[in-house]
Amino acid sequence: MSNSIMIQGTTSDAGKTTLVAALCRILKNRGVSVVPFKPQNMALNSAVTIDGGEIGRAQALQAQAAGLQPHTDMNPILIKPTSDTKAQIIIQGRAVSDMDAAVYHDYKTRAMDAVLDSYRRLQNQYDVIVVEGAGSPAEINLRDRDIANMGFAEAVDCPVIIIADIDRGGVFAHLVGTLDLLSPSEQNRVIGFVINRFRGDLSLLQSGLDWLEQKTGKPVLGVIPYIHGLVLDAEDALERNVATKANTKIRVAVLVFPRISNHNDFDVLRLHPDVEFFWVGPEQVIPPVDLIILPGSKNVRADLHFLRAQGWDKSIAKHLRYGGKVIGICGGMQMLGESIDDPLGVEDIPGDTPGLGYLELSTELTAEKILRQQEGVLWDLTTPIQGYEIHCGVSSGAALSRPAVYFKTVDNLKVPDGAVSVDEQVMGTYLHGLFDSKEACSAILGWCGAENIVVIDLNQLREQALDKLAACVLESINMEALNMEVLGL
Template sequence: MTRTDFPFSMLMVQGCTSDAGKSTLVAGLCRLLARDGVAVAPFKPQNMALNSAVTVDGGEIGRAQALQALAAGLPPHSDFNPVLLKPSSDIGAQVIIHGRVRADMSARDYHRYKTTAMQAVLESFARLRQRYACVLVEGAGSPAEINLRARDIANMGFAEAVDCPVILVADIDRGGVFAHLTGTLDCLSASERARVVGFVINRFRGDISLLQGGLDWLEAKTGKPVLAVLPYLHGLMLDAEDAIQAEQRGEGLNVVVPVLPRISNHTDFDALRAHPQVKLCFVGPDAPKPPADLVILPGSKHTRADLAFLQAQGWPDYLRRHLRYGGKLLGICGGYQMLGRSVADPDGHEGAPGVSAGLGWLDADTTLAANKQLREVSGRCLFAEAPVRGYEIHLGHTDGPDCRQRPAFALADGRLDGAMSADGQILGSYLHGLFDHPEAGQALLRWAGLGDAQQVDLAALREASLERLADACQPLYQRLRSLNR
């Protein structure tokens, strides 16, 4: 383990609210420590997200921890996020421990299970502490959620268990930043307040001199230092943990994506958000459906329920008109399953057992099964001369004449993936990340009708954003290095 003068062997970033900037702050600090030659690893004890990534040890973790691993120069590993909750309803979730599905639980059952989950958390953390000079820990939501403090494994419950110092971050762009910080402290126990080493105010824009009076008041009232005021960074291309990033940059090919109630891995569309020739539109419930050149049915954590949602929202009629006028239709993972004749869940892996009629535009049927497919893949497109790379996270198997006669991709492990309709208008695939890699993304956009499609290198954009984020976090990093631990 390489060590420098950084005074923390472990440090936890907790937020006053969700989306306060915990994930990006950990990523920025990971990159700064890695720049200085420190063996650093990210860690999030418990994450709740439908965006996940495949790990090097064959599991899955939250997408944000995979991004933080990239910032640290590491391949994603299941120890970086030992407990992942993937919501399947408003009151239940799939519980993933050390990268593998353990069970589907109601919120009440999981609350009782937290004592067992904490053991998995501590096992992973102990392994990371042995291997890395510094472990940067990300909390979840807010430590001030009084109703969740019993058996807490995500915030102060974890910090107290391992004696970890804490930074508290608040988003000034939301408003009420001083109330957020002081109110959060007031909800903590004396020992929890004592382990807060200071505050970070995030997403500030304007004249910082106008903020100084508030900073002085905050430090005097709490006895805690403001470690840094970080700027609002526009245009970062970083994987979102869960919230859909609706910012639109380009214009040209019109791409429409329905926002399903259980949409998963919507990071599939990050490269399209960044593409200068693509106008990407996410369509939420009851929203108008604009004209499109390409419609993409995204992944889903509950395929049959989300299929019923599409039908109730009138999407089949919209898609019939779209196809009649020559539009293209792409289904990814759960969206691919919806395009077939039927989706069967005989054992009730995603809800009540049963069979749902699919949209019927691909001659194929899907049966959900217990074993989740988790793998990184590579291969080549069969509808264009282009390589492809991506990853699979799905239950079940899809088969039928369109899969056997017109597969979409030939994979390096000898398997065929996906299917295309006889008229070439409809394409389905289990592969996530199809647009992330320049050649495959370009080939798909050309198939969709953008004949002069440019290549967009999402990995290069992500790397540039991590560097920019790290530069912005430098004042915080230097302040942390100056603290006497």
């Protein structure tokens, strides 16, 4: 049976995801059979797994760190908000229902059964499980029936490390306060602290570390420095717009909807040396660009209403009049069509919403979610593409006779997907990860008018970032204490 260690945080974005990824890569490099696990995740960034389900994008990254294909057991409960009060609940990769917070609270006992079922399967397959908590274990209102933090750790008798982000300020208050709000048995479960994103001279922090250890009786297992330039998939938060790049060849804007999903689709554009990239959020004006992208959405009709409320529909029309290009991915493609019908209330209240009308297609949202990993080619029938589908909806119409991509089947047939407008200014597809293939990225940016684009390999950048992260954590963390006292290695 496997040994486990759980990383919990004082806040969201404290560094839980990156520390789990680092530990997975470190142990993998030592030849240890290791797997990541997150009992419950709330995120709109998801990945399609090898067994045909979906999990949080962060767990797919951690799987890569461990040298594994993503599997639904790595994140058995995924919560995808559709509004401020309601969310789609995904159990072991499959959507089971939309619930409000009160209903899900009552459902947690059943959800815990799925969590423990997945955990035990992983126990039988791997030597070490590195577990990631969610948010903070000190959220008093969420402690009843908790399955994401200490509730899980207590159920499986798992030791816990608490990580805090010193870059936010108040790190000692975060750590002491979090520990103080735990029950005595939970406090005993905490084996130490890790401080993340430290800048400066470590000797100047030492007096604080000594005080923390004396105050709590818990050791500081390490201080991780602020690591610049990591190319790692964000769980949900958008990365800030980068500073203006010199000598860029194309300008790209991605619209940020309230329920934007899978925004990691655009990591390669955001990091590309030839691309000036802009997130355009609420109450912001779309700047002069060559390409506007409408991303995926967890609530397409509501986000289309938001788009119009921002006046972005008028900006898109002006952009096209001046010869610009527009791409819609998944929900973004549905918005570019003539109508979106949700007769069953799959994403919101039942109804039909007019689309932007740039592609001659209509979409009906359906209860069954399509989850597929895909490979194929672009419209030119030669440029390779790969990615995944994850959507509730079927599109039909004349525009689909001019496909944007073709998916390959096991019989090597070419199945058309998406559409390109007759004037070749507008393109839409259900394929997430459209830009991840370096050849496809260069071809699409070329379609937008950018010539001689530099080719970058996003997967190689991720691998380099994981290696850099692991090396830095290995230097910063007392791994020997973990090996001997916790993991038994």
